[in-house]
Amino acid sequence: MTETVIVLFTRDLRVHDHPALTEACAGARRVVPLFVLDPAVRPYGRAAFLAESLADLRRSLRERGGDLLVRRGDTVTETMRLARQVGARAVHVSEDVSVLASRRQRRLAEECERARTAFLTFPGVTIVPPGALRPSGGGDHYRVFTPYWRVWAEHGRRRLLDAPREVVLPEGLDAGTLPEPGPGGPFPGGERAARERMNTWLRYDAENYADRRDDLAGDRTSRLSPYLRFGCLSPLELESRRPGDDLVRQLCWRDFFHQVTRAFPGITRDDYRPRGHRWRHDEEAARAWREGRTGVPIVDAGMRQLLAEGWMHGRARMVTASFLVRRLGVDWRVGAEHFFSLLLDGDVPDNYGNWQWVAGTGNDTRPNRVVNPLRQARRFDPTGEYVRRHVPELRAVPDRAVHRPWRLPGGVEGYPPPLVTME
Incomplete structure (x- = not known):
């Protein structure tokens, strides 16, 4: 049996069905759960959710006799420093696919080889x-x-794996301090939630x-x-x-x-299937889109939901993304970066894969697909309730007119005309 194993948590913040943790608890006398707050990993609007999730993970590990060690700095450097401190014979991590994660895994493998420490990756993401x-x-x-x-x-x-019954931690280790959770949002973080x-x-x-x-x-x-x-x-x-x-x-x-x-690790910046698109550079239009001020209610409702909640209904994501790239002609990367910076669920594969799908540069077999926002609004928000919830300027507009406020005599005070013709 191995004496000590480090389990490096990244975006696998749970104890149930965690192959890397289960294997460590089954095969080692002592297990050191570790999370590194790495400045290279920007939390964007996800800092509070992450802090709550880490606090919940620490609680779960302590209930099983262990703890979550928190360190700050470069993930590879801090992992190897702790490995030397505790005499770890192996480092376990859940395999991930982004450029940052892949680079981190390669560096860990190289450093572990130099230190004659086993480095093992596991499924679970x-x-x-x-x-x-x-x-x-x-x-x-x-x-x-x-x-x-x-x-x-x-x-x-x-x-499917049960949570380990016991996590045995070496004695005398400083657990480290958790990040401050900050203001809570509509999603409480953590495995219990x-x-x-x-x-x-x-x-x-x-x-x-x-x-x-x-x-x-x-x-x-x-x-x-x-x-x-x-x-x-x-x-x-x-x-x-x-x-x-x-x-x-x-x-x-x-x-x-x-x-x-x-x-295709370049999915965040390179067209998966280059089709010769020529995108417009229109910062004014992009800003109006980000702020939910395009003049198209269903688009603005989705964008304002994103700003307020760090989340957006899936149907609204498709509508707002298609409007940016298909109607405004703005580069998909502009929208993808905005979504990624705000969405609590923003991860590289889903976010950038879906944006390229909408833009016609990705995996869609119909690259010229266009989503009509007015048809989508009539079908999926027929009474305008979703729009009124997120666009207060339109709360007094009648049902049939809420998706076309520009057709009302004089428009609606405080609400802009559409950036592009929508008739």
Whole structure:
């Protein structure tokens, strides 16, 4: 049995179904759970959620006799410093796919090799590991979702793991201080909140998810995405609870974009499929879009929800993204960076993969697809309730007119005309 193992937490902040932690607890006498607050990892608007999630993780580990050690600095440097301090013979980490994560894993592997310390990566961020499925016709990943979905649905799953009963920590270690949580938001962070949200949603809303998930005002989406992004909830456990085909398909999309990002790490800056797009540089239009001042109510409602909550309804994400790139002609990278900076669930594969899909530079097999915001508004917010909730200037506008306020005599005071013609 190995004497001491470090488990480096990154975006897998839970104790249930955590292969790296379970393996360490089963195979080592002592386990050192570690999280490093690395200045290279910008928290953007996610700092409070992260702080709450770390506090919850520390609580869970302490309940099992362990603790969460928190360090500040370069992740690799701090991990290796702690490894020397405790005489660790191995470092465990959940495998991830972004450029930053891949670079960190390579550096850790190199430093561990120099120190004659084992470095092991484990699944857990996705349901099916990103490199597990390859097209039969060749290639290192699936470029189109539908064939990936068929193979993914039939692929075997690893065993779902219980939380470890005991975590034995070496004596005399300074646990370190957690970051201050700051003002709370609409999503409390942490595994406890994640599991409570999952259980409530499965009990009351999962059955009607397929019919109601696109209802903007009803907001019947699971709202589990921030917990999946931070690993407060295991995607495999969520799938195992049989949440319905529509949500399982969304989990598959998440896995799909992870395997795309693993194969194409430049997804945040380079066109996955270059098509010769010529984007407009229009900072004024981009600013109006960011602020929810485009004059198109359904777009402005979505953007203001994002500013207020750090979250946006999935249907609204598609509408607002399509408006920026298709109607305003602004580079998809402008929108993707704004979303990534504000969304609690903003992770590299999903955020940038979806933006490239909307822009026609990514995995969409119909690259010229255009979403009409007015049709979307009439279909998914027929009474204008969603718009009124987030655009107070329009609260007194009648139902049929709320999506076309520019057609009212004199318009609406305090609300701008649309940036582009929408008739």
